[in-house]
Amino acid sequence: MPTSLAQPLEHLLQSGQVWRGQTHSLPDNELASTGYAQLDELLGGGLAYGHLHEVQLPLPFVGELQLVRHALQNAAVQSKPVFWINPPAQPQASCLSRACGSDAQHVVLENLAEPDAVWAMRTVLQANCAAVCLLWLAQPGAHDVRILQKALQGQQGLGVIFCTPMTAEARSYHTRLRAVVEQSQLRWQIIKRPQGWPTETRPQRMRCWN
């Protein structure tokens, strides 16, 4: 930079008239790893606690549970319950016990109509006693998302909504992911993330929960 330009810039910086952007990273204990290294890297470490995240799925059972596996394990360590609202199938206790231990508490709410499911998630998030709350909802409305996001404000839980792919109109999620399955391979499109433009991961084989 030429000296003639640097001096006025220095002056502006000192006078506080120029805002300097910088990368803001959350501590590790405020993030839950997604289990996908590249996705973690692009999201700044994983899914942030105290926020609402969206995962769009073309089909169920393509690897979405892998995203919250670390969060489920953390919940067991903290002795906090996990809520599953309208899951597409029953979470298998024997599998969860091997991943999270015998003391983990998993509460399943099923066969709820859409308004009840949203109400249930809002109530769970506001109660602030659950570590993770997972909701399966086909097409959540912008108003519902806003309500849930407000319910999580100042709380410590992790809220994740699994839905079908939808247009990228603005929603008040912290993170928006979309799974794309092509030729038995999975890649994650990041529609929204806190500190970067939309991007996507490389295709990779679907991960297996062992």
Add this chain to the structure above:
Amino acid sequence: MQPWAYLYLPALQLDNLQLMHPALSEQAVVLYSDASQLVIQANGAAMEAGIQVGMALSDAWVLAGDLQVFVHKPAFQRQLLEQLAEQLYQHFADLALDESHGMWVRLQAMQRLFASEDAALKALQAQLNGLTSCIRTGPTALAAQLLARSPQSYAPGDIDVRQTSLSAPLKQKLQRMGLQTIDHLQRMPSATLGTKLGLELVQFLAQLHGQQPLGLSFFQPSGVFKQEAQLAAEVHNWNGLRFPLNRLLLGLEAYLRSRQQMTRCVEITLFDRQSQQQRVRVNMAEGEFRAAQFYTLAQLRFEQQRLSAPALILRVEVRTFEAMQAQAATLTESTSGSAAMPLGALLNVLQTRLGRACIHGVAVGEGWLPECVQQRVPPGTPLLKVAAGWRPPWLLEPQPTEIAGWQLISQPERLVEPWWCHQERALRIRDYVVARDEHGRRGWIYFDHQSQGWFIQGWLDG
């Protein structure tokens, strides 16, 4: 210490009504007999307007234009008296109810607990929050009763015979003979009284002097919580129930706290004009004792449910109890500054709004078949134990599937259904494999040797 105390409650139903609806205290309110149309109880504002007990209701209307009137219900008043006895039973062992207006308290039995008569009476008075009452002590049960019902009298002898429970013809006879007070009766030889005025008077005096027992039956607590409130007007929606329900639930909390108990079911019943009932049951996943929690749950139920008819009486009832458990609470609030609701309270809220069938927990059970290992348990129950073998994270009810759409990618695992589970007593064999579908998802499928068909029972999440 006098051996007996009598607690006279001349306006119990009216007091209860004003307690449930404080706005009524500022208006003239009377209770009247439906049969005789006479005023039975009147509040302070009504008395100030010149209304007296025993006056015709039509006269009362003339004296106070904005008069609020309610029917006097002896059965309801008796129930209120029993509620009060339940409360007093925490402090006094021997209570005997007197119809619907009062009760005896045997102080003699409480001498070890209360040092003096004053201490016992103070404890008694402390329980009568807001009730119009007169407490008097006496050497016998009858003497205490007569004194309490004649507050202006200092000794049983001063009491006018018209204020006693003697029969009306006998009272008239005594009046004609110039025997105005009990003192006059006591001066007469009992043999003469018996000859001239009959056995009733002799027995009365014997009971007054303690020579003959009064035949009291002592109160036994029912073991259930049941309290009612009369509503000031017909209530059509939840808003009208809020205040009286809250009062009853505070009573329930006090009842449970004093007994160190909790409950999982509160039954709220509404009675309409035809005494038809509408019952709302508030079931909870976890035991609870706090009125605020009961209130929140009741509100959730009433928001879902419309009242079938306008309600006039509200009843709260609890029949099942459990021992109070210490509730785990963190000493520090969460770092975000927002305190966490206990899991039990959250489950109660969810269950009340969504129904018991919609919410459950999962746990690892006994057996080897997936459907046996997967246990549906009450919400909040932990997984209980760590399963031995590998299983996929998602479990389905077995559904038939076409094997043509699957690519097998694992070795089979054979599971045999227990022979005692089937009528044919034959071995039913399942061979489980992991297979990939056309989208690349991995499913957990099995071949059933019995039906010679393939079924899918789980997914591996990718």
